[in-house]
Amino acid sequence: MLETPIHSGPYWVYLPPLKSKAEADNKTEELKNSGIKDISVIRDGKWENAISMGLYGKEAIANDRVAKLKKLGINAQIEARGKTARTFALHHLSDDELKQIKQMQTDFGGPAIKKTTCE
Template sequence: MRLVFWLFLLLNLAFFYWQYSQPQPVDAPLLQTEAVPAGVDRLVLLRERGLASPSQSEPAAGPPAAVSSSVVTEPEPEAALAQKRQDAMPVPGPLGTEGRSQPEPEPAPPPAPAEPPPPPVMACFTLGPLKDESEAGRLYKALRALDIMPEQRLSERRAVRGYWVYLPPLKSYADARDKVQALQKKGLDDMYVMGKGEMKNAISLGLFTRKSTATERFNQVRRLEPATMMKPRYRRIKERWLDVRVDGAHSEMLARLAALAEDFPGVELVRRKACK
């Protein structure tokens, strides 16, 4: 009987020794509590204060059991929570992913218009004189074939129609008649006295078409009468011209105009000083 008692005692001692030699289980970590509003006390469990049960008012003897650092964490500050919320906000994606479009970029300004080329420097010419309306019509058609628009112009000019050899007016008709008789005695003829006009009482010695013939008569009379004079006589002539305007830098067109003028005898290509 005593042997059985000691046997049970040894078994109990071995059981307690084995039980207390095993590592103590660690409580499962508590869920992290969310931050509470300012001014409200946070709920604290009894075991967070080191109390095992409500009936225990004093801590148990012996060394306090170590509390795992993962059981409870202190609440994070408001600034850290706000930063986490901002980081958790979705980042806007490409156009259309968030239901709203990004502002369209401003269109590029249109390119500056190119500067127009400088206008051509026009050169003005005239072709003529033309003998009649028929010749003017033929030249007009030839210019239109060169894509030139001519303008017909009528002008008047004073042309020499001859030369007059004469003696200036004398004081009276009697003096002019006596002068004629004296020259006739010296071998001159073909003379008569002007009876009216601004040359009244002048002695006409001849009208000549050619200047050479007039000069010969003038020298003949002058040897006898130093007062002898000679002057040209004029008439008014109406002429037709065709005025044209072309690009002064277009040398090929200028050459065509010169060649065209040569096809019409008596027609000259004259450059005008100013375009009208």
């Protein structure tokens, strides 16, 4: 059996909430001084004092942004902000079908694919 979780975008790149407004403002200033653009502090709700670093329609683009930030020593995270993740189970795939699915994943930047045992 092959399970394919589907996560729906947009994909939010962010730093988790900091302890205070002052910490969030200081971190934002530090990031701006290091050349990071398009960032803002969330000011209310459960994400208060988180630092938003972009909202992306495609997961691959969000992953690229996180990788670039990581090279700068910034440990940003990604959260799918769309619908709840879904999983599709594909049973009894031939080697050729599995190869085709993996090729589609490569071509379209698709979701992770993992092989599991059937229950």
